[in-house]
Amino acid sequence: MKFSTLAIHGDGKTEERAGDIVQAVHLATTYKQPKLGEFQENVYTRGSNPTRLALEKHLAVIEGARYAFAFSSGMAAIDTAFHLFKSGDRILLNDNVYGGTFRYASKLFAGMGLSYDLVDDFNTLDFDRLPGDVRGIFLETPSNPLLKVTDIRRLAEKARAGNITLIVDNTFMSAYLQKPLDLGSDIVVYSATKYYSGHSDILAGALVLNDEENAARVKLLQNTLGNPLGPQDSYQLERSIKTLAVRMDRQCANAAAVVDFLRAHPKVKRVFYPSIDDEERRVQEAQSRGFGAVLSFILRDGCDPARFIDDLLLFDFAVSLGSVESLVCHPASQTHESFSAELRKKAGIEDGLLRLSIGIEDIGDLLEDLERALKAA
Ligand SMILES: Cc1ncc(COP(=O)(O)O)c(C=O)c1O
Known part of the structure; x- marks a missing residue:
């Protein structure tokens, strides 16, 4: 089965x-x-x-x-x-x-x-x-x-x-x-x-x-x-x-669209997602059914991450991931605050890094929300 x-x-x-x-x-x-x-x-x-x-x-x-x-x-x-x-x-x-x-x-x-x-x-x-x-x-x-x-x-x-x-x-x-x-x-x-x-x-x-x-x-x-x-x-x-597969199919499809949107956006310096690097993509495709619905990114120099977070309406600013609602988190001060500043730097977890967990909302609404917040940042 x-x-x-x-x-x-x-x-x-x-x-x-x-x-x-x-x-x-x-x-x-x-x-x-x-x-x-x-x-x-x-x-x-x-x-x-x-x-x-x-x-x-x-x-x-x-x-x-x-x-x-x-x-x-x-x-x-x-x-x-x-x-x-x-x-x-x-x-x-x-x-x-x-x-x-x-x-x-x-x-x-x-x-x-x-x-x-x-x-x-x-x-x-x-x-x-x-x-x-x-x-x-x-x-x-x-x-x-x-x-x-x-x-x-x-x-x-x-x-x-x-x-x-x-x-x-x-x-x-x-x-x-x-x-x-x-x-x-x-x-x-x-x-x-x-x-x-x-x-x-x-x-x-x-x-x-x-x-x-x-x-x-x-x-x-x-x-x-x-x-x-x-x-x-x-x-x-x-x-x-019982609804895991249905939720994840939608979350992965939404995440792929968000990745494409952020990678093409002038205010975004870098996006992290398993489909971006050719070798990582090859390994991920060989060992899993999809790329997941969590992604991280860094804003271009001069943009303000705090302003970006404040201006989001649909993405709640909260730790955790994997739920039907979309979330934004700031790893350096939230999920990875137990790392020292030096360790975070060594591991590449920059202070400007933001992590998104993508939910099952309408993708048009999610992209509109991100566009508005990026404009404000
Ligand atoms: C990858 C990962 N493993 C383990 C945990 C810990 O799980 P819990 O919060 O259910 O104790 C978390 C929590 O955020 C996590 O993201």
């Missing part, structure tokens, strides 16, 4: 007793045990909840994965993934990584006995010269906020040969556009707050993988760290996933 069908039907199972055609919301925090010494699947909701399990099965189906886990936030999923490493391990992160992930590495790794290095380009990384303690790679492709593309297949081969676990944060793409497990990565994490939710009203995370041993450990961590997604949010997230 194709993605759009799987997104609606999942594994085809819903509440049998009443014949519901949508998932039932199981709010109970604890479940009756049959007898002393006899146990059933659901004992206590932190370990297992039927609504969450239904969502997790649905996530596994659309990803084509053996296992999926739903968490209370993207950071909870990322925290769980980092707990798979042990003291003494080093993890490589791309230098354009979400600021919250960087904050985790820079503030918490040392206390866990972990260390990290930032890598500017995994496509050209020389694996023969890596320190012997590198046990993990954490990658976002396209990266955040500069939309740099990494060849996942090539990186996965190298990582496997070096016994290094490859984790891909696939938030910007979703399983609809890109399936990193099929490309050889070991673990995929999501901020499901973004495209999976799609309506800026659920905070959630997901982790998907195929390896049985790691899956057992993730289940233990989810129950022990106590970070699973609650039943109401699980229900709502599953409902949102």
Whole structure:
């Protein structure tokens, strides 16, 4: 079956007793045990909840994965993934990584006995010269906020040969556009707050993988760290996933039109999007179904980014991405404020950089809004 069908039907199972055609919301925090010494699947909701399990099965189906886990936030999923490493391990992160992930590495790794290095380009990384303690790679492709593309297949081969676990944060793409497990990565994490939710009203995370041993450990961590997604949010997230493909098709088409518009505009110095550079475009086309709906750009010298933001009517000035409404954000002071000014400069995150998350509004209205704000800037 194709993605759009799987997104609606999942594994085809819903509440049998009443014949519901949508998932039932199981709010109970604890479940009756049959007898002393006899146990059933659901004992206590932190370990297992039927609504969450239904969502997790649905996530596994659309990803084509053996296992999926739903968490209370993207950071909870990322925290769980980092707990798979042990003291003494080093993890490589791309230098354009979400600021919250960087904050985790820079503030918490040392206390866990972990260390990290930032890598500017995994496509050209020389694996023969890596320190012997590198046990993990954490990658976002396209990266955040500069939309740099990494060849996942090539990186996965190298990582496997070096016994290094490859984790891909696939938030910007979703399983609809890109399936990193099929490309050889070991673990995929999501901020499901973004495209999976799609309506800026659920905070959630997901982790998907195929390896049985790691899956057992993730289940233990989810129950022990106590970070699973609650039943109401699980229900709502599953409902949102049903429209993922339709939303993303529209968002990607709108984003492509915005990219063309900005690239031709005299007040725009540079646009960042995976279709612009020939080599990145080739890799992106080979490993995904589309270019996504997030783009960044820099205004020409002398233009005022604050004025541009103020004059937008449809684009709300807010962090986050992936929802039906369009947003504008300023990475240097918002999503990437946890980077020092020096690090931001090194990673190419200029103070004048603006990031757009494109929604599903009418494209004519979006371009008109951008034109008015650019005129004012
Ligand atoms: C790429 C990426 N990964 C992870 C996260 C963290 O997710 P959450 O906000 O759901 O904890 C975000 C949040 O913005 C993100 O953009």
